[in-house]
Amino acid sequence: MGHATSVLNAFTAVLLLPGxxxxxxxxxxxxxxxxxxxxxxxxxxxxxxxxxAVAVLI
Structure with a gap:
């Protein structure tokens, strides 16, 4: 469970980075x-x- 938590924390940090x-x-x-x-x-x-991303893909 510890590895999953660290991956989730890293993902959350990336999502919150701009703010x-x-x-x-x-x-x-x-x-x-x-x-x-x-x-x-x-x-x-x-x-x-x-x-x-949508503009580039279309």
Missing amino acids: DIACDAIGVAKADNRDLVRMLINSFAWAFIGAL
Whole structure:
């Protein structure tokens, strides 16, 4: 179970990376609802990446 957990943690870190980078860049701390800002940024980033992937594949 330990190996599966580490793989899942690595996958989660990759998915949250755009939001973490943006929050660090604008200085949003945990007390400032960092999770909400990270969710917004990640939604935009992954939607953009998905749209680019679809555009390239079509």
